[in-house]
Amino acid sequence: MTARPLLVLQHAPWEGPALVARALAARAPGVELVTRSVLDHAAPDLPAPADLAGLVVLGGPMGADDDARHPGLAAERSLLARAVDADLPVLGVCLGMQLLARALGAAVHAGHGTEIGFAPVEVLADDPVLRPLGPAPTVLHWHSDAAELPSGATLLARSTVTPVQAFRAGSALGLQFHLELDAPDLEAWLASPAAGELAPGGASELRAAAAEVFPAVVPGALSGLAAFADAVRDRA
Template sequence: MTKTAVAIRHVAFEDAGVWREPLAEAGYDLSYVEAGVDALADAARAADLVIVLGGPIGVYETDAYPFLVDEIAVVRRRLEAGAPIVGVCLGAQLMAVALGARVAPGPGKEIGYAPVALADAGRASPLARLDGLPVLHWHGDACELPPGALLLASTPLGPVQAFSRGPRALALQFHVEADPHRIEQWLIGHAAELAAAGLDPRALRADALRHGEATAAAGRALLAEWLGTSAP
């Protein structure tokens, strides 16, 4: 029987990327619901797996983007039910807030390819596949470790880069789902942010060419392993 995976998407180019393959191999039919446009609650409630993707807004910007209130509630219900959920970047921050942690602007932007330092728990998890590999960072916010969560990875600017909450909730601040062959969409879509941060898209493009394939392969393997042990 086909299983259902619903991805909550905030901007069109930040999609499931290279995760489509391991999802299909694990028997999941992937569909998207668009945050701020579609009704999220019913789609999330019926899904075997929910993936909450990234986006260029802060989880704390609920006055400017009221749909975040409902999205946090959807994520919280999913977590309380112990149903499988994966959060990426903004998705991870939504999970953190839903679990009672604080998310706020960090000490600086983390944009580009760089490795994460794995905690002991991270080395004993599917994240072990990322050991020593540069991953794609694209965020300026930082989150606390939620109560009861297990720290999996960190960086100097982001002490909480990944965490789990039980076997069925995984949060990643960084991107291992991004398709390196579509990095140009990221460079175009986030052009204003790159310019404001003084970052050269040519350097990011070159890093995607240098590191993207290895990171994508590790990202596919990470999700496949997590699905095999943590999702129905």
Template sequence: MGAMSQSQVLILTHAPWERPGRILDSLDTCGVPYTTLSILKDSKPDLPDFDSLAGLVLMGGPMGAQDFDQYPGLKAEAKLAKAAIVAGKPTLGVCLGHQIMATALGGKLKPGKAPEIGFGTITRLENSHEFLPMWGKKATVLHWHNDCVTLPAGATPLAKSDLTKVQAFRFGSGLGMQFHLEVNPTLFDEWMSEKEMTKDLKKSDVARLREEYPQKDALIKPFAEAVFTGFAARCRSQIQTMEADEPTEEKIVIS
């Protein structure tokens, strides 16, 4: 692993259009440094020094979470996610990232009952958690996935939908979300213009999603800010703890 000059959050991406969006807004607001990498094709990627990581984010992407032959870097991501959670480092998985986290922790990857694409609702479970602050029983989110996961042993389920039993879970310092809260207006416009994202949609579906976005996003944005600000605050606390644990050089005073 390569050296990193300072403690910061590592963000791993899997497609040019699957960017962190609102996650970066929260990290910036909390003054948390970050670096973004893509390691999909690297079986032995050059990653930052593990001890310098204050947090880990795994973004979405069109591939399967266990497509290791085509994307060997996914195996390295799974190992890193598990190691980060075991070490108590704040870890966030979105969509594909959620699936990478879940399978790394012992959950199973499987096809969903049907593709879940577009705006819909998730239902808060009774054992919901501060990692996923939902003010009501249901919340509006943006879905965009085919695969889903089973809950890893020892994980806490946080939310579900009609088609997907595990929409969100917490495992130690890790939060996995099958849905997308990070998509701001700029990203959404890119998604609607990206053939890989809309290849299974009719033109009328794309038009409907564009029309729905402003109203739906007004509901999603405060939820997203609460989730990502909480994650950023945990990363900030991790940095402070790491800095406090750094050995200090003894100064020699010559009189």
């Protein structure tokens, strides 16, 4: 019997699954990772949760409610809601977390507060993906929108600017920050249109900060993402 795949919904060419793919390859080598972009399709042919081992929804520069320009977002939110109902392992990152929150009935506030760069978050509750990072990990932020906490979800992390940095809703984990990146992936971002959001000298500052932060945070991120990969493997 063929294992069910892990579906990754990607919104920008430079924002790929990165460490998620590495964790999956190490912990669930028999599970195929399938990456798709459905942003501009009004009625994309997405699989049912029953046909998946897991779902990852990545970040991107658009807003979670930007259906007028990107009609596929509505289908993504619908799939996210059905995936949570089906107890499918789900990981939403940055925009993906905001789409997850919207799928679960929470609001997303555009332009709530910009966070770009490395800064700590305060971990408030235990979760297997965040546990290896410790109580106040320094992580990469790249966003200005912020989601509210969905009803019934557990708040896992916060920062001064962003009250909801991570939450757990059943089988689904939302991360506003970018736990999935390492140095090569960051370089891809800095060579992309996303770098236009940086102040002069910002790219050099990010590289220098990454050289200090990534040696400590990447092993913890891989360890935490292994817990997600294990859940995917068990579902496959």
